[in-house]
Amino acid sequence: MTALLAGSIAVPTALSAPTARAAEACRSGIPTYVHDVSSESGGVLRKYLDWDPLTGNAAGVLLDTGETAPLEEYSEFFTGGRGIIYVKTSEGALKTYKDNSATGGSMLTPVRDYGGNWNAYERMWSTGDNRIFALHQDGALEVYAVANPSSGSGAISKVRTVPRTDPAVAAIAQADDVWSAGQVVYTLRRGVADRYGEVKAWRYSDSASGSPFPNGSTTVVTRVDTKTRRGWSPGPGTIYTVGDTPDYTGIATSYTGTALMDIANPEVGAGIYGDVHADIASCLASPSPDIKPSVGPVPPQTETPPKAVTDGSPDPSPQNPTQFSGEFVLGDGRPAAGLPVRVEAVDVTSESTDEVQLITLGTTVTASDGTWTVPLPATLPESVKRAAADNGGIINAMASVNGKTSSGHMMRGTHMVTAAPATAPATARALVAAAAEDGSEPSKMRPITDDLRKEQAQPTVAQTNLSWASRDEQVSVDTLGDKPLPEYQSDTVREPQGDPYVVDGVDIKSLIVTPMDGGCDKTSETVIGTQIKYTTVAEGHAYWDAKATVDYDSKLSTSVEVAVKTGTKWTIEGSVTLGSAIGTATGYSNRGPYFAKQWKVPIEYKKIKEKWTCNYGRDTYYRYKIMGSKYKVPFGGVVGKSGKDVSSRDGDVNYSKSPKTHRAWVEAGSYFQISKNRSTKWSGAVSAYGVKLGGSTQYDRDHKQRITAGNYKNARHDIWGKNDRVSGKPGVFYSY
Known part of the structure; x- marks a missing residue:
């Protein structure tokens, strides 16, 4: 699947990733994956296309590509950017895969099996570049470095442990969902009873002395209701939220902005059931508005079907209505x-x-x-x-x-x-x-x-x-x-x-x-x-x-x-x-x-x-x-x-x-x-x-x-x- 480029490059927001990936071209057409465990098959990974992530698809929707791959119900997944997908199996092994579906291959093409006992972590996610966060069962947050992250085969090594007493780590442990867009970590707390929840942003810094979240948090989304349990970002400046599987509605909402975000599209997707992660980009763009959206190669229009004309002839009567x-x-x-x-x-x-x-x-x-x-x-x-x-x-x-x-x-x-x-x-x-x-x-x-x-x-x-x-x-x-x-x-x-x-x-x-x-x-x-x-x-x-x-x-x-x-x-x-x-x-x-x-x-x-x-x-x-x-x-x-x-x-x-x-x-x-x-x-x-x-x-x-x-x-x-x-x-x- 080929991402389209906008006519002009979007300016990174205040919450954008650091300069390590700033030289990359801004992207539209971001693959987005859903681990659907409501399927009778026991679990399946579904692929959508975020056609216009910069605007949160303000005038569009998340496009269902029809691509699926079996993913065991009790496994967990997260994305690493550049088409890399991490899967933590129910046995605790960590594996990487490459999404080759855009070129006719498998959406889960095996790359490397890291083995290990990764079940010690309650949740894991990636920054979309060279860092993986892992919340340990004892409450501490462990940060891993990924060598050659674009290949999915590089070594993974621990670089630091952040204690559970850190305010950001405490918020991560209490959150209904956590994800990152570059070095910004987002925590989602859903609303309870008659009180709304919220999404907060925490900027991570490897070089910071003391806490790696030195500036605390910024509230970026307010009025999150009781049904909202999942969130994700295709890149800086855009957030999506959706109710988790028990909700059954599966209606996704998008938000955009540089500080406190506004709703861009209240119904940007439907039928989104399960954990969601996007193929995180460092910079987002909008496609040209006169390009017809396509989740694959645009069908050739060399053969011209007839022009649609309404047939005004009368309805035929049944032969024997009596x-x-x-x-x-x-x-x-x-x-x-x-x-x-x-x-x-x-x-x-x-x-x-x-x-x-x-x-x-x-x-x-x-x-x-x-x-x-x-x-x-x-x-x-x-x-x-x-x-x-x-x-x-x-x-x-x-x-x-x-x-x-x-x-x-x-x-x-x-x-x-x-x-x-x-x-x-x-x-x-x-x-x-x-x-x-x-x-x-x-x-x-x-x-x-x-x-x-x-x-x-x-x-x-x-x-x-x-x-x-x-x-x-x-x-x-x-x-x-x-x-x-x-x-x-x-x-x-x-x-x-x-x-x-x-x-x-x-x-x-x-x-x-x-x-x-x-x-x-x-x-x-x-x-x-x-x-x-x-x-x-x-x-x-x-x-x-x-x-x-x-x-x-x-x-x-x-x-x-x-x-x-x-x-x-x-x-x-x-x-x-x-x-x-x-x-x-x-x-x-x-x-x-x-x-x-x-x-x-x-x-x-x-x-x-x-x-x-x-x-x-x-x-x-x-x-x-x-x-x-x-x-x-x-x-x-x-x-x-x-x-x-x-x-x-x-x-x-x-x-x-x-x-x-x-x-x-x-x-x-x-x-x-x-x-x-x-x-x-x-x-x-x-x-x-x-x-x-x-x-x-x-x-x-x-x-x-x-x-x-x-x-x-x-x-x-x-x-x-x-x-x-x-x-x-x-x-x-x-x-x-």
């Missing part, structure tokens, strides 16, 4: 043939605690391949008409199929389906088409276990806060994208749930299912709780000099998955489509540059108890589901808000990997927008009652993703569709 259809399969994926299907309207469920019997819209029998179709009735019941009118003309329903195995185990399959009358608005028909795409996977029949013969106690809020879905809500970066959710989730624990088809020690997923004697009756439902949860409905991307706009105006236009609980396990069984008018406008306009975030709106979710009887009314069963109902702003709440950071999808690395047919470019000063077809499907659109649900949005005149290119003329602004060309069905487009 019918419900689907497919049921057994647990092993084979067709569930010859079984009775009942389709019931679900939007008629009241918000009171009254039990409501669902209205049957039609019945049929599954075909030999497990498929089924039920047309909308020619005349709809009045309650269904009212619910459809409130939902933009769309009718949500639940298809259910019941049977029993040869061993006598009862099986039930359900799937949420959507239809619209022929008289429904065009937007409703488009939403039905989108819902059909979302719900195209067949639905499995699952065992009805004995614990469904009685009502279940519901977990508390404290219990659901421990679930995987609830914890993922706290993470600032969207790591799911459109990856499939776990097939079975728990609403109280983080671990994925196992196979529900093993009943009494027997795997019944491959047993043939036949109709039940007496069948099952209509479903009754009772709303047992409601929650308003902010749900992802859009996202925008604007890299480099661009601006992003997301419009989500006038009416709801979203499909959200429905979770159903069988026994102790929650699984997704289709989605409901929410199309009611919302009477307000939300979104964001002209955010950027270096901006990529999701947009969320408040949607009310119902937790519903189902009840039905089978075997001529002899057996009663209870089941629970979580279902979105309507846009609803909480009292005193915001009408919409920013969601997770999705900037890791942008930039040159992702552009280089994108299919060439998906690429296009936006002329300087012009814009491009998507205003038709379906958005991408977000697997982690929302967490409701401790369960993760996916969702998607229909683009139209009120729901758009837009990018406006800047005015730099020497480089075009590139975009590419995630799933297709940008004028086709891209789902979402990314930016470089």
Whole structure:
């Protein structure tokens, strides 16, 4: 990775390094490393690029290079400048590595193993040149000299010991984090309770008589809150801070200045979890503003993709919006043939605690391949008409199929389906088409276990806060994208749930299912709780000099998955489509540059108890589901808000990997927008009652993703569709 030089050399600040390295050219593009131990792999070193360290990326962000290397969870690392990385292993050995990833090599290329028992030190860090500081377990600070520090192979020798009674050493021992930029040592103390913390600077001097920190400390950052636990510097005059792993937000903040530093960028990075160190430079610079940021060689632009032009053609109508259809399969994926299907309207469920019997819209029998179709009735019941009118003309329903195995185990399959009358608005028909795409996977029949013969106690809020879905809500970066959710989730624990088809020690997923004697009756439902949860409905991307706009105006236009609980396990069984008018406008306009975030709106979710009887009314069963109902702003709440950071999808690395047919470019000063077809499907659109649900949005005149290119003329602004060309069905487009 090549660091870029500014047009003019920056003047070192009052806290700059001594003249030993002052002759070096000031640098931008500083590699920054994060030891992420939240990974299931047991620890990984991630590499970012600090593109404009002199300003603390005031108008930018830390760029994720995508480069990683395994680094054992219980090891520790620090940087030595010039691409040298020190690793103290869990066994106590000290090793050096060279970052050769910029030239296609390993980020941790071995250089030297110093061995020894370095576990005697509680923390170690480097000045970025020829000194290493090590805080001993007995409280003393030991200073080491490094011969030939640029190679990583020079001898390391102790030059002095500073007693624990020294004020600087006492501050280092009490600090939440310590690092250096040249001969300046920084100590960070986080805020406690209602008191703010601070960052102090201590200048080290080899030649000083007595204490090597003769001038005491200077406070350089104030108002450090309770979440701030880590800090680092790419060089003099710039500091970054971030919450440590337990915080889960991972939002980094930058500060710059020569004395008391000011915030340069309150959100210069997201998803920064773990210990952080930069490849320290003696002098910092800013790159030329019209150079397109790149974490590697700039992709060649010899091939010119088409200019992006918004396709104004109308949305295609679904071929048959006036019918419900689907497919049921057994647990092993084979067709569930010859079984009775009942389709019931679900939007008629009241918000009171009254039990409501669902209205049957039609019945049929599954075909030999497990498929089924039920047309909308020619005349709809009045309650269904009212619910459809409130939902933009769309009718949500639940298809259910019941049977029993040869061993006598009862099986039930359900799937949420959507239809619209022929008289429904065009937007409703488009939403039905989108819902059909979302719900195209067949639905499995699952065992009805004995614990469904009685009502279940519901977990508390404290219990659901421990679930995987609830914890993922706290993470600032969207790591799911459109990856499939776990097939079975728990609403109280983080671990994925196992196979529900093993009943009494027997795997019944491959047993043939036949109709039940007496069948099952209509479903009754009772709303047992409601929650308003902010749900992802859009996202925008604007890299480099661009601006992003997301419009989500006038009416709801979203499909959200429905979770159903069988026994102790929650699984997704289709989605409901929410199309009611919302009477307000939300979104964001002209955010950027270096901006990529999701947009969320408040949607009310119902937790519903189902009840039905089978075997001529002899057996009663209870089941629970979580279902979105309507846009609803909480009292005193915001009408919409920013969601997770999705900037890791942008930039040159992702552009280089994108299919060439998906690429296009936006002329300087012009814009491009998507205003038709379906958005991408977000697997982690929302967490409701401790369960993760996916969702998607229909683009139209009120729901758009837009990018406006800047005015730099020497480089075009590139975009590419995630799933297709940008004028086709891209789902979402990314930016470089």
